[in-house]
Amino acid sequence: MRIFDKLFVYVFLFMAVFTFVSCGSEEEKSEDPVPDLEVVLIKDLAAPNDVIDRETGQVVEERPFVYFNLAKGEVVSEDETWDIAIKGLAIRVNGGTSGEGDAAAAVVSGIFEELMEVPAGTEFAQDNAPNLAIPMGSGNGWYSYNPQSHIVSPIAGRIILVRTHEGKFTKLEILSYYKGAPAEPDAFRDQSATYTFRYVHQPNGSERF
């Protein structure tokens, strides 16, 4: 019996080592050949909304959209190539009724770091005013509005996928709507419509991040 015991131990050890090694090699094989993509963090991008008379609902002073090029990672003018444009709570894409480009977007659910590729079946849409590809309205798109505290919060787990004007893919997560990304914002004191967001842009045209 003792021989069998020993044999069993050897076989077990051999299998354990083999499993370990083979797992390791598989992991190596599956490692993405694409070099690590940079996570771009944009802090405090102010995109104030129009001034609206609360009683009549009329726009008193119109403000411009803030245009953003994701590949460059910077604010551009309306005449340059842009991917998204922000004003107040609205985020437009350069496509459909909002722009002449072919950009499109979709909102998906998940964790930013874990989202390694565009999920199968994701339907990218273009703006069809007043319906935007990134929907407006509390709970519909990227934000939630609390009518008691008047706070706008980016919904955790909502990721915006953008197909840029060049047909490249970007995953984007909005982190805060208030200047300085305060942990507990105050709707009356903190400057709103001031975005902090991060994104990963895949320049090679693949759907993987």
Add this chain to the structure above:
Amino acid sequence: MRVIFYLLILTFCLSSTYAQDLVHKDSIREGATLANIVVTATRNEKQIEVLPVPITVVSREQIEASGLLRLNELLAEQTGLAVTEDHGSGVQIQGLSPDYTLILIDGEPLIGRTAGTLELSRIALADVERIEILKGPSSSLYGSEALAGVINIITKKPKQGWKTTLSGRYGTNQTSDFTADGSYANEKLSVYALLNRYQTGGFDFNPERFGQTVAPFHNYTARFKVAYQLSSRTELDFSSRIFYENQNPSFGIGSEADLLKIVGDGRVQDYNHKLDLRHRFSDSFKSQLRLYHSAYSTNNELREFESGSMYDANFFNQNFLRIESLNEYYHSDAHILTFGGGVVREAVEATRYNDVTPFLSQYLFAQHEWEISPRMNSIIGARFDTHSEYNSQLSPKLALRYELAPWLNLRASVAAGFKAPDFRQLYLNFDNAVVGYAVLGAAELAEGLQRLESQGQIAQMLFPAEQIGNLRAERSWAYNIGAVFTPHQKFSFSINAFHNEVRDLIETQPIAQKQNGQFVFSYLNLNSVFTQGAELESHYTPLKGLRISAGYQYLIAKDRDVIAAIENGEVFKRDSETLRTRRVRADEYGGLFNRSRHSGNLKIFYCESKTGIESSLRAVWRGRYGFGDLNANQILDNDNEYVPGFVTLHAAIAKTFKQKYRLQMGCDNFLNQTNSRLIPTMPGRLWYAALRLQFEGN
């Protein structure tokens, strides 16, 4: 009406067949005192100890020794109940929202709810004899709304001779209460009348800002009751209650720099009339015919303070008419059959409602109480409700009590409860022209969608057409199991564990998206929730006149759909410091908002008849509870989403001189517990003094 007709026929047939020689021993055993007789659980008089279902009674003595004036104050001090604020003060029983508790006055339902809450401060305690709180569903007797429990307010019965009382009270926040009542009774006739006026100046936590945190209001309650013994077997009762309230809210909208000042005038009225004919056909058969009418109306106007122009105006009128037959048949010592039926007509007219078809409903119920052995008894019953606007409901109930030992009683029950869709959920027709969204009740939906579609306003449907428009009643199954230990005359201890499983909860949901990007909302049967926990209560009477009680409730109340979403990894949260997003863990989910996992109370009453001293000291603990979602994932999962737990302490002392004059002083919320941000409706410390004069004769 046909149902009533058949019922009456049935009543008379049964009575003539069985009424002859059956002698019944009353279901109340010898030695029972009036203090432990209740009517809510079975609709006939029962001794509380033999009931197989959990019921709490608050006596007149306790109400007076506590200096309580309104129903919300009284319920907030009871074990297992919580008074919550949502469009008024409502009561939560076994963790279920105020929408699911039926409030009765002498067995007849009070109407008039705003967003599901019946404002409890509408009910004055001045004419209340006792309050019975029945926990767990009783739809088997009472139908809709009796899903979490039933609160039955039993009013005073005039004693022989005449009696008059005058009382007045004044306290902090210019709160005053005046009551005058009088009664007369002889062998055949009894009459009772009451007038009460209550006023408060409200209070303000933020004096720098325009408006008041709680608005001033005053109200009047008038009551009239007359009972006449037509013969030795027949009695006719008429009672009437009228309530009127006027409040003057003021508040500011928007930031300090750009404040829109609003002042308002709000009126609430309700009245109810009851005519009750009782006849005892024989010793074994009693019958009642009850006619009840109630109306409720609100009228609110909000104006801009500076310009005086109208900001908002709305009204709401509700009408309720019921005819009911209630019969008791005592087959022998061991069997009591209670059965009956009724017809209800309900109507509403209001701003934002189109012409609403009145609701018509009919019901039949039967209940069999069976004393299986001297140590075991059971209740089995069911009620069938039909309704003109939604599906019929069958609500059964089964309850069992077993006396394991003279000092140990066990009880268990299983029952179904339901709540019918209300007028708002069926008929609301609200188009917000400014913002551009619409809310349509389920019955208005098909037509409303068609209209919007033909105008080319619908961009897309969010729910398949077959899923919408057909609203079902909300339904529950509940299980209660408990034990009562009375090891000593002076001491008792009870425990009751409960589980409520509620499905088809009606919730607001976007149904379609309009071309302007806004939504069309309606009501759908969506979520399932459960509440479960245990309630402990003990009473100790160390000396005559001294009574100490302690109560505690442990409660878990959760949404099954949220639990499933968390399990599937579909619920996220963001760390407010690092801004990283992660999945919410199952143990972080705190359940439904507004539910305290722990709550309890400790009360000491001392009432001494010789010296005429009555006093009470009551501590009420409400453990922490969630108030709202702050991290935008719709659920309670973060520490800053909780209101910290707190204790309020109340005390009162009274002395009666010469059996005529009674002087009382008291303090509510002695510790001055406030939370202006999260509980703005809770005032600080309130002092008061009261005087009562009482005269009686033969």
